[in-house]
Amino acid sequence: MTIRQKILGSAALVFLATAGITIGATLTLVQGEYIRIEASNVRNDTARAVDAVGNRIDQLALKIPDWSSWDDTYEFINDHNPDYLESNLQPESLQSLAINFMLFYDAKHKLVASEAVNIGTGDNIAIPPELLKALQPDGTLLAQDDKDAHEGLLATSTDPLLVATRPILRTDNTGPVRGTLVFAQYFNQDAIARLSQLTHLDLTYQPVKTTSCAKGSTCVHTVDPQTIIGSQVIDDIYKQPILEAHVTEPRTIFQETRRTLAFYLAVILTAGLISLITAFITVNQIVRQDRIIRLKNEFFSIASHELRTPLTAIRGNSVMLMQSYGPKNDAEFMAATADIHEASVRLIAIVNDFLDLARLERGQMPLQVTAVNLKDPLQVVVKQLQSVATSKQLYLKSEVPDSLPLMQADPERIQQIIYNLAGNALKFTTQGGVTIKAEIRGHNVVVLVADTGRGMTPAEQKKLFQSFEQSREQDATIGSGLGLYISKLLVERMGGGIWVESSEPGKGTSLAFSLPLDLTTQE
């Protein structure tokens, strides 16, 4: 599995997991909440449908007292005066009251008079036997006293009836009760259509089944994603279940929620996809850059190894010419040989820098860290660079106190770092010289290499420790331009740091690096 697959795989996995959790949470939380709201709405509407029936019954009941608490009716029950019937009990009367049946019972529960019409046509119709049965002397609907009133639904073989009964009293509502007046009206499809119109609900009323909703509660039934039904049982005049009100509603909220969620998920998926594509492009770039760096390092490493052998031969042979074989009396020949030798030495130094760089960047630089006295490598460097300093008429001095404790580092590498720093300082100094100092700061030894050279601008300081950076205005014939960068990598590998301590154009530069104190030799 390549690193690219690993990164993209885990990115895709993280994205899918996040998307899955988000979708799941949204569905259960948001959609769940909307489904609850929807159900609650349907319950309310169903309750309204039930209330609407109750309202119809109340309206019916309100119409009776005009007739039942009326001295004329009160008299009629006693005297059966046909004039009363003639002037009051006409089909038109029932039509204007919007009732189908009007029945007069006397105190002995005997039917005295009745009228039954079709409200639409005014034709006489039959009184359903169920109504007559309910109003028989042994029934509970006929008035026993002046407060005995009933109203409610009554089942028939066809449509149910809305029924209201009231005791027949005098106009001032005094008794004794002379009988019972009954109003009834079919609760048929026309009535239901009117209710539907009034309530703005899709209403139906169906006979009660065994599967119906429990008495007193409202049930919500989801038919499909488009339709939801609320149902509630309605009792008859005897408090027994007779009808089930059904309210059918479109699932507008649910559909809207779905659309919103779908949009929302599309946004998440698109964002995820864009992130993945971006990640893919970025990973590709990183992998490519990484490959280029690796190839560069490999190239440096191989090229340097291959260069070293012929360079060694050039240097070895030129040394032999200078030391042993050459015609000592031929000054020009000897001078040319010396140039060849110097060129080879310089080339080997560059090749060595390349090799160091490749090894450091690949983390393959072997280090032999031990307790080091700074004075030892410092002495070697001062000796190595003394001739350079002298030839430029500069001083090169070390001011390190004898009491300086040991540090933890690879002595050879310290030597290389100081050589790079001091060599660099000498290169850019034309007057004065270079001083190497050391002091303790915290748990570190800090080595300072200060020159009296031209100093650096802040911009130059920033680029100082980067690879292949060299001040181009100056004589840059020595070195690969990698010395300070290699020093930085070396110091960092040994657990220290390197920085510009101070630098000002015209006043010289002081570079510093730190290495950890050797705590094993401390008290």
Added chain:
Amino acid sequence: MAKILVVEDDPLMSRMYQKIFTFEGYEVIMAADGQEGLDKARETKPTLMLLDVMMPKLNGLQVLEKLKLDPETKGIPVIMLTNLAGEQDAESALTKGAIKYIIKSEHDPKEVADMVKEILAGYTRGDIPGGGSAPAAPAA
């Protein structure tokens, strides 16, 4: 006269060592690969061998092992020649009986000749280390 066997596949390097050792007054025998080096060691019984690590056919480490197994050749002091990449092999050669290793690019021919001279001086005094001695301090 001390005989030096130089086993080195790169003609540039082997000619350079040939020149300096000839100049220093040794008899120099050359071999261009491991097998030839092994054969010439058995045949000529050199006083000292310079043995390159990385070579075709038999590499320096294999040659060293065979030399040390053969009673006829196991007494010959061997200096391993290496480049930076072969440094670790060269170090392991010390445990197999080489007395020293030299990183070629870090020493001029004269320095190598001086090292050989020093070792041979010790050899005539009979205190050649049998192997496992400290490697030469790399040049500064």
